[in-house]
Amino acid sequence: MTARRQLRGVAPWIVPLLVIAGWEIASRTGWLSTRILPEPFAVAQAAWNLLKSGELVHDVAISTGRAVAGLAIGGGLGLVLGLLTGTFRTAETLLDTTLQMVRNVPPLALIPLVILWFGIDESAKLFLVAIGVFFPIYLNTYHGIKSVDAGLVEMARSYGLKGWPLYREVILPGALPSILVGLRFSLGLMWVLLIVAETISAQSGIGYMTMNAREFLQTDVVLVGVLLYALLGKLADLVARGLERRFLRWNPAYAAVPA
Amino acid sequence: MQREWTIPPAAGLQVQVEGLGKRFGERQVLHDITLDVNPGEFVAIVGRSGCGKSTLLRLLAGLETPTSGALRLGDATADDVRIMFQESRLLPWRTVLQNVRLGLADRGASDRARDALAQVGLADRAGDWPAVLSGGQRQRVALARALVHRPRLLLLDEPLGALDALTRIEMQRLIESVWRELRFTAVLVTHDVAEAVALADRVLLVGSGRVTLDERVALARPRAHGSPAFAELEGRVLARVLDEPPREGVRLAA
Numbered sequence: 001m002t003a004r005r006q007l008r009g010v011a012p013w014i015v016p017l018l019v020i021a022g023w024e025i026a027s028r029t030g031w032l033s034t035r036i037l038p039e040p041f042a043v044a045q046a047a048w049n050l051l052k053s054g055e056l057v058h059d060v061a062i063s064t065g066r067a068v069a070g071l072a073i074g075g076g077l078g079l080v081l082g083l084l085t086g087t088f089r090t091a092e093t094l095l096d097t098t099l100q101m102v103r104n105v106p107p108l109a110l111i112p113l114v115i116l117w118f119g120i121d122e123s124a125k126l127f128l129v130a131i132g133v134f135f136p137i138y139l140n141t142y143h144g145i146k147s148v149d150a151g152l153v154e155m156a157r158s159y160g161l162k163g164w165p166l167y168r169e170v171i172l173p174g175a176l177p178s179i180l181v182g183l184r185f186s187l188g189l190m191w192v193l194l195i196v197a198e199t200i201s202a203q204s205g206i207g208y209m210t211m212n213a214r215e216f217l218q219t220d221v222v223l224v225g226v227l228l229y230a231l232l233g234k235l236a237d238l239v240a241r242g243l244e245r246r247f248l249r250w251n252p253a254y255a256a257v258p259a
Numbered sequence: 260m261q262r263e264w265t266i267p268p269a270a271g272l273q274v275q276v277e278g279l280g281k282r283f284g285e286r287q288v289l290h291d292i293t294l295d296v297n298p299g300e301f302v303a304i305v306g307r308s309g310c311g312k313s314t315l316l317r318l319l320a321g322l323e324t325p326t327s328g329a330l331r332l333g334d335a336t337a338d339d340v341r342i343m344f345q346e347s348r349l350l351p352w353r354t355v356l357q358n359v360r361l362g363l364a365d366r367g368a369s370d371r372a373r374d375a376l377a378q379v380g381l382a383d384r385a386g387d388w389p390a391v392l393s394g395g396q397r398q399r400v401a402l403a404r405a406l407v408h409r410p411r412l413l414l415l416d417e418p419l420g421a422l423d424a425l426t427r428i429e430m431q432r433l434i435e436s437v438w439r440e441l442r443f444t445a446v447l448v449t450h451d452v453a454e455a456v457a458l459a460d461r462v463l464l465v466g467s468g469r470v471t472l473d474e475r476v477a478l479a480r481p482r483a484h485g486s487p488a489f490a491e492l493e494g495r496v497l498a499r500v501l502d503e504p505p506r507e508g509v510r511l512a513a
Contacts, residue, residue, distance in 0.1 A: 154322060154348075156350075158341075158342055159341075159362040159404075161362055169361065170350060174352075250390065251351065
């Protein structure tokens with residue numbers, strides 16, 4: 001039993017390890033030019049050097065700060081507006097059609113406009129991330145509120161609940177699974193948009209680090225940046241899953257999901 | 260074995276319905292319902308599906324407003340009337356205990372909720388999520404949630420409809436015993452004539468939006484399903500139900 005469980009813990013890592021081993025061998029034997037892909041060891045060394053110099057920590061902190069700030073602004077607005085349009089008919093008639101139209105514009109198509117409006121400084125990056133994460137959270141919040149079981153609402157009303165208690169006991173928890181799906185989408189989009197924004201122009205952050213390294217043909221540093229994005233994306237996903245397991249533990253579908 | 264409950268039973272509510280009618284758009288669901296239910300009485304309403312019996316119950320619960328006629332519930336306050344639905348309608352994100360104390364904010368609420376759970380035999384499941392309970396257990400939690408308010412009128416909208424035969428009989432016994440103990444007025448809507456005869460003091464038949472039969476059940480409690488008197492009465496009511504013409508449009512709507 002324990003042996004099988006251990007195997008199950010190890011199994012997901014077998015393929016990545018094989019890939020890295022194959023890559024190392026290919027680089028060592030000269031099949032793979034270091035201009036295209038440096039050997040894994042060199043990438044690890046580059047990461048270590050960047051870590052020692054403090055550059056890595058600084059750039060990761062800057063990028064994470066931008067991502068979190070963009071998420072807070074865009075996601076917060078999306079949540080508030082979704083709650084409004086989901087709850088109040090007036091807000092829905094007034095806003096929902098407009099938002100559904102704007103939703104069809106891909107955020108990246110706004111880049112020229114964003115550069116014209118904000119130039120290439122911090123606010124441009126925040127704007128891009130915020131607008132990108134806004135829609136998944138808005139749509140899923142709105143949809144979550146709309147699809148709360150009407151039978152439960154009727155039951156709660158007949159038990160004397162109304163106003164905030166009704167919202168807290170029935171409507172918000174009922175919408176939460178959907179809201180968390182929106183958050184998970186947003187966390188994925190957040191990094192994509194930040195990468196694009198930092199690649200266009202930045203004086204700091206992971207995107208700046210990689211673009212800078214490209215100028216000097218430091219493929220290993222570029223790879224460190226790419227791997228960092230992968231790592232941060234995975235981390236964001238873990239956070240989202242953690243939230244789901246914490247807030248949806250009543251739901252048998254989430255109660256025992258392995259990380 | 261008599262247990263002391265934290266809240267004393269309240270007297271049953273008098274229900275008076277006069278010429279009650281309900282229309283949904285073009286469809287007149289209830290025509291002219293006149294009905295008197297005495298305090299503490301157990302009334303069962305039977306009828307074909309779509310006859311308007313559930314609508315009548317929802318009118319009594321205040322979930323719908325009548326289009327005509329009058330409805331008087333004694334000196335009832337909002338807390339005196341509780342309804343049990345066909346589905347348990349438990350909040351899946353609240354534990355069993357939290358579900359039972361829904362709408363209670365005062366200090367002793369949890370103790371009373373625990374008491375109500377003990378009354379339906381689920382004291383040991385207080386901390387569980389509704390998802391892990393069986394259908395019958397969920398309905399018992401829903402019953403506890405209604406009982407904790409010490410309702411003076413308990414409305415039952417086919418609450419046992421989705422349960423298997425054995426669980427149904429268990430639940431019928433449970434409902435009968437809490438009703439006898441707490442003395443509330445009970446109105447049960449069901450399509451199961453045997454269930455109506457087993458539980459009610461009076462069986463009403465609703466057809467085409469009117470009360471077409473009002474039959475007193477004089478059998479002694481607890482009632483044995485197999486007894487000749489029971490079978491005779493059940494057969495008589497069932498024959499009357501089957502005599503009713505099916506509602507126009509039911510076939511289309513079903």
